[in-house]
Amino acid sequence: MTAPHPAHDPELGALLAEVPLMSTLDTDILARLRQVPSPPAETFLAGHPVDRREVTVAAQDGTEIPLSIFNPTRADESAMPCVYWIHGGGMVMGDRLSQIDIPLEWLVAFGAVVVSVDYRLAPEFTGATLVDDCYRGLVWVAEHADELGVDPARIVVAGISAGGGLAAGVTLMARDLGGPAIVAQVLSCPMLDHRNTTTSSRQFSGGPGVWTGEMNEFAWRSVLGDSEDVSRYVSPATADDLSRLPTTYIDCGTAEVFRDEDVDYATRIWAAGGQAELHVWAGGFHAFDALHPQARLSTAARRTRTEWLGRVLGTAAQNEHENGRPEHAVSAS
Template sequence: MTLARPDLDPELRALLADMPFVPRLDPEVLAQIRPLASAPVDALLDGRAVARREVTITAPDGGQIPLSILRPAAATAATAPCVYWIHGGGMVMGDRYSQLDIPLEWLDLFGAVVVSVDYRLAPEVTGTTLVDDCYHGLLWTAEHAADLGIDPARLVVAGASAGGGLAAGVTLMARDRGTPAIAAQVLIGPMLDHRNRTVSSRQYSGEPGVWTREMNEFGWRSVLGDLAGADVPAYVSPALADDLSGLPTTYVDAGSAEVFRDEDVDFASRIWAAGGQAELHVWAGGFHGFDALYPRVPVSAAARRTRNDWLARVLHTTAQPHTNGRKG
């Protein structure tokens, strides 16, 4: 039996009708679509006065972690805010250029330095390797703040979809390890819960879509590997975290018509219950990734504008001399 679903935004519905869907996600299909999961970076940077630097760091296990560092070419501030960007792709595809237009907007608006991480993907790696890669890239960024012209009090961790889930895991890891200090986290339609058992998860099952329950199950099976039948770390599946206290101020958004809606609402609610600060937006009629796929549709433009306004307030606050850069 198909559950009733929230209506799609009319303009998004019309665009979605012409969008080719992946009928299923399995290893064979994944191999075919991986090369298509990212836009060429040169096209994203065309017309922007951006200085680009590529570095590769080595993880403790010897793995290679590429980082792209993007900053305004005409930067005048000695220290700028930094957005540490973690891309989406269900933890099985995408690269550091995926959804890069979102943090590039913050580079344009706030003069932010953007550091985008290329973590290793499942199923080639499993367990905590993905979140560990993201954490080590963040740690390198914080340790090189002076060289990068970054204000360490304005370090923001952000990500979309799987990247949002990894951002949440990295922020939990940084809290528990005591470093680095994170001023804020931005979680855009984050993939937070491997259990896949919410109402919204069941609503978006059984039909082709941008990201369905079945695709979500494949993504989580790929990343969990041998952990699937054991205790899953909260750093991997942040919805499992017993304690959400002590986190930096958090922005969470999602569409009303997507798999992740309910786990995202629950995560924000639990931050409030722990005494933390979170801002939550559920955009009526939005499907997963709507504002990245169709940024000019009014509901998408509203979502991006609202997110930008929130980040402007956070960066203004953390720039004040009385703050310590970590919001609780």
């Protein structure tokens, strides 16, 4: 039986009641879900001229990892910010076009170059393979900033759900390995903690939902197998040190599994002397603003996130203008 938990926002609750929900996830269900294609990116770009190209980047084992690059067509040749996007899907499903409408809003709003990575998925690939795929793509972006028309002082790492957790892991890797400079990380309802033991994990177990505690356990088991040696880059909530991270945006809903681990991550960034902005949207279920972007709460959440990113990118551009472009170390180690 599901434990008492915060109610859904009325509008979102009504929308949720119209779709079939699951309680658990298994290999058969996963195989069926993987057959559902992502909407074409062009759906979200009507009226906005964009150059799109596909490249591949060599992973640590030599596998070619696809990247989709969306570059706004413009007469101005000044270097633009870049959003490096990591999709959601529990690390077991989705592709580089999943939830792509979110970063494409920033392409339109800021003229940002959007790069989305098609990291390999569990259970076929496990452990640090997924986060390392994402990191390799980020290194490639930084190394090719001039070619992409990207300002290396304004590279943002962003992701939703599993992609938010991977974005956090990539940011930790960049800090620890002396990798690309990241001006900000945007973590939307991020999947950060493999332990699945928080109050919100228990509150959203035992019943159907968008993402339940049982589904979360399946996903993490798919990624980790029986391993007890869990890297902080895979499960960022286990990192002992959250200092020296770029300014961070974290949001989630009150009515979702990841609520408590997300709040704790922001709290620990503050405790380490870092800067994080946290929004916990009352009545929001997991990924509510991605699933129902036209709902009033979703509109508010997306607008707030975009406004924050606009302030961060504007400040970075101003600092660069005043101080000159800094040197940026890039390492593929």
